Amino acid sequence: SKRFETTDSWVDRLRGNRRYLDAVEDVSVSVERGQTLGIVGESGSGKSTVVDMLVGLEAPTSGRVELDGNPVGTVADRSAEQLAKVGVVFQHTRGSINPRATVRDVIAEPLFESGWDADRRTDRVDELLELVDLSPTHADRRRHQLSGGQLQRVAIARALALEPAVVVLDEPVSALDVSNRAKILNLLLDLQEQLGLTYVVVSHDLSVVGHVADEVLVMYAGQVMERGPTETLFDRPSHPYTNALLDAIPSVSGDTPAASLPGSVPSAVDPPSGCRFHMRCPLAEPECRSETPSMEAVDDARSRCHFASEIAADSDDDSEPLE
Numbered sequence: 001s002k003r004f005e006t007t008d009s010w011v012d013r014l015r016g017n018r019r020y021l022d023a024v025e026d027v028s029v030s031v032e033r034g035q036t037l038g039i040v041g042e043s044g045s046g047k048s049t050v051v052d053m054l055v056g057l058e059a060p061t062s063g064r065v066e067l068d069g070n071p072v073g074t075v076a077d078r079s080a081e082q083l084a085k086v087g088v089v090f091q092h093t094r095g096s097i098n099p100r101a102t103v104r105d106v107i108a109e110p111l112f113e114s115g116w117d118a119d120r121r122t123d124r125v126d127e128l129l130e131l132v133d134l135s136p137t138h139a140d141r142r143r144h145q146l147s148g149g150q151l152q153r154v155a156i157a158r159a160l161a162l163e164p165a166v167v168v169l170d171e172p173v174s175a176l177d178v179s180n181r182a183k184i185l186n187l188l189l190d191l192q193e194q195l196g197l198t199y200v201v202v203s204h205d206l207s208v209v210g211h212v213a214d215e216v217l218v219m220y221a222g223q224v225m226e227r228g229p230t231e232t233l234f235d236r237p238s239h240p241y242t243n244a245l246l247d248a249i250p251s252v253s254g255d256t257p258a259a260s261l262p263g264s265v266p267s268a269v270d271p272p273s274g275c276r277f278h279m280r281c282p283l284a285e286p287e288c289r290s291e292t293p294s295m296e297a298v299d300d301a302r303s304r305c306h307f308a309s310e311i312a313a314d315s316d317d318d319s320e321p322l323e
């Protein structure tokens with residue numbers, strides 16, 4: 001029989017995935033059972049750090065991080081049982097899968113680490129393959145024999161192996177083409193309904209997050225710029241950065257070039273004065289350079305902009321049908 005090859009634990013693997021930590025401040029995150037929280041932002045926005053806090057690799061310096069109504073501790077504080085409650089689909093799926101291991105062994109990794117015997121592992125992997133719509137013939141393949149979509153299904157099956165309550169998905173479809181994106185997102189929605197899963201979906205792409213999330217948190221330079229129900233953010237955004245992310249979504253046919261913001265995210269370690277978005281904001285006023293906006297409620301959303309209410313009112317006008 002073949003030797004089971006285990007790689008580093010998922011914690012080591014996740015640590016290895018992170019080159020640096022972005023500073024984040026004042027971020028409170030809570031996810032309700034059975035719901036999906038989307039976190040969106042460009043690279044450097046701090047969204048990966050929020051993921052690290054959720055899975056317990058980092059403790060929040062300020063703010064609260066809760067999953068399922070309970071504050072999350074760090075990995076060091078958590079029991080093996082608590083750790084198993086969070087499944088993770090890593091950002092770079094190909095890199096998170098051992099090239100020498102078969103699909104069966106990759107999916108069985110968490111089971112192996114939790115001490116399941118070979119017979120139980122086999123049965124559970126068979127169930128998981130079916131759950132993610134892979135055929136039994138995929139079980140003996142290796143990484144190089146799988147398409148991007150199949151690899152993502154393997155990663156999802158592995159994340160679900162120990163029946164986690166919460167699954168964190170970091171850029172779950174960014175490596176896939178458009179048709180595979182829709183298939184994987186729809187699979188995730190089916191699994192959520194079937195298994196009552198709670199998701200945290202992280203992406204630089206607001207359209208991905210909008211497809212699956214109930215609530216969205218828009219991050220920029222280590223701060224939350226806007227948060228609210230997905231519908232509100234799409235129909236009535238109240239922050240210029242959310243507007244810019246919405247403008248960057250290509251049309252369905254893909255023939256309209258996506259508008260994108262010039263420039264890049266400033267450092268969250270040494271942030272600019274005033275509003276952190278002021279250098280790139282099309283609506284910036286002189287006061288934005290000196291006065292730091294705080295989060296304010298705009299109906300059922302919250303926004304960090306001096307002009308949040310006016311912007312929300314404006315986007316409401318925009319959405320009125322033409323006469």
Ligand code: SF4
Pocket residue numbers: 239240241275276277278279281282283284285288293304305306307
């Ligand atoms: Fe733009 Fe000023 Fe609002 Fe910041 S506070 S997002 S710079 S308008």
Ligand code: MG
Pocket residue numbers: 047048091
């Ligand atoms: Mg990232």
